[in-house]
Amino acid sequence: xxxxxxxxxxxxxxxxxxxxxxxxxxxxxxxxxxxxxxxxxxxxxxxxxxxxxxxxxxxxxxxxxxxxxxxxxxxxxxxxxxxxxxxxxxxxxxxxxxxxxxxxxxxxxxxxxxxxxxxxxxxxxxxxxxxxxxxxxxxxxxxxxxxxxxxxxxxxxxxxxxxxxxxxxxxxxx
Numbered sequence: 677x678x679x680x681x682x683x684x685x686x687x688x689x690x691x692x693x694x695x696x697x698x699x700x701x702x703x704x705x706x707x708x709x710x711x712x713x714x715x716x717x718x719x720x721x722x723x724x725x726x727x728x729x730x731x732x733x734x735x736x737x738x739x740x741x742x743x744x745x746x747x748x749x750x751x752x753x754x755x756x757x758x759x760x761x762x763x764x765x766x767x768x769x770x771x772x773x774x775x776x777x778x779x780x781x782x783x784x785x786x787x788x789x790x791x792x793x794x795x796x797x798x799x800x801x802x803x804x805x806x807x808x809x810x811x812x813x814x815x816x817x818x819x820x821x822x823x824x825x826x827x828x829x830x831x832x833x834x835x836x837x838x839x840x841x842x843x844x845x846x847x848x849x850x
């Protein structure tokens with residue numbers, strides 16, 4: 677079989693040079709990612725393991741999450757990864773109490789907790805969703821800063837939620 681670009685010796689040389697150049701660029705990109713980007717990401721407070729660092733800053737707060745008017749459970753051990761890695765924001769129990777620890781105040785936001793919790797924020801309609809802090813709606817949504825002792829309540833509406841059933845005037849079904 678005659679592969680495209682391999683019949684004519686001139687085209688063959690050009691094709692092989694292109695493939696070698698592409699492989700070289702790909703290898704350089706992988707090396708940069710492994711040696712430069714990954715260590716930088718690993719040192720960010722929301723991504724780092726806190727097991728072996730000096731923690732001088734610690735807060736606790738409570739979180740309630742509702743998706744389509746149904747309470748979402750926040751399990752214990754959020755922020756504990758396989759291999760013994762503990763993230764800077766974590767839960768120990770399933771009662772909604774969340775803890776955050778770091779070297780100094782890293783300006784954590786409620787969105788950082790949602791990211792560590794792997795909350796499906798992309799499936800939510802951000803225009804209909806709200807974050808309440810101590811009962812008052814926050815204008816910062818997921819950028820609301822975390823503070824010690826505060827209560828955060830997230831009211832999220834999924835993009836697939838049918839609001840018509842909330843306004844249905846039919847009698848309730850048993």
